[in-house]
Amino acid sequence: MKKILKVLVIAVAAVFLLLQFTNPARTNPPVKSDLIASLNPPAPVAASLVAACYDCHSYQTKWPWYAHVAPVSWLVVKDTNDGRDALNFSEWPTNDPDTAADQLDGMSKKITYNKMPPAKYTAIHVDARLTAEQRKALTDWLDAAADKLKSSAK
Numbered sequence: 001m002k003k004i005l006k007v008l009v010i011a012v013a014a015v016f017l018l019l020q021f022t023n024p025a026r027t028n029p030p031v032k033s034d035l036i037a038s039l040n041p042p043a044p045v046a047a048s049l050v051a052a053c054y055d056c057h058s059y060q061t062k063w064p065w066y067a068h069v070a071p072v073s074w075l076v077v078k079d080t081n082d083g084r085d086a087l088n089f090s091e092w093p094t095n096d097p098d099t100a101a102d103q104l105d106g107m108s109k110k111i112t113y114n115k116m117p118p119a120k121y122t123a124i125h126v127d128a129r130l131t132a133e134q135r136k137a138l139t140d141w142l143d144a145a146a147d148k149l150k151s152s153a154k
């Protein structure tokens with residue numbers, strides 16, 4: 001019985017070690033144009049965006065240690081790649097005010113309805129938990145910035 005247990009532990013450890021060769025690439029390509037640099041929000045709003053959104057929606061991801069450990073790394077890298085595909089603050093459409101305004105509106109909605117940042121993220125990232133005041137500051141600024149861009153696009 002003891003021997004079976006020993007073989008089992010070694011087998012599980014071996015599989016875990018082999019899995020580490022499957023870690024996907026954790027990229028941070030160069031920032032093309034940054035949302036904060038381009039729109040210059042007040043410092044508290046910028047801080048909330050960085051704390052709650054930038055890990056998944058920019059090329060300035062702070063990869064946590066568990067992003068280096070399969071199988072968790074598969075999930076973290078996929079989420080980040082999906083987040084960047086959907087909305088990317090490092091490829092901010094500075095020269096396209098209509099698109100930028102649409103993206104700001106979308107962000108405001110996701111924050112208002114508590115869809116972003118995702119609960120699985122705030123469960124781990126305490127500093128990404130936004131208070132009601134932080135949410136309001138964010139959505140007020142997002143809405144005003146979107147309106148400004150829309151009127152400049154006309």
Ligand code: HEC
Pocket residue numbers: 049052053054055056057079080082083086087103106107108110111116117118121
């Ligand atoms: C854990 C990673 C993660 C974090 C943190 C995160 N998002 Fe997302 N976000 C995603 C993923 C993945 C998608 C694409 C799938 C979906 O819509 O759920 C997405 C989609 C979106 C979309 C929809 C884009 C579109 O047009 O399809 C918006 C808007 C958005 N996020 C805003 C935000 C904002 C604002 C924050 C910060 C308050 C934030 N997200 C934080 C992962 C994240």
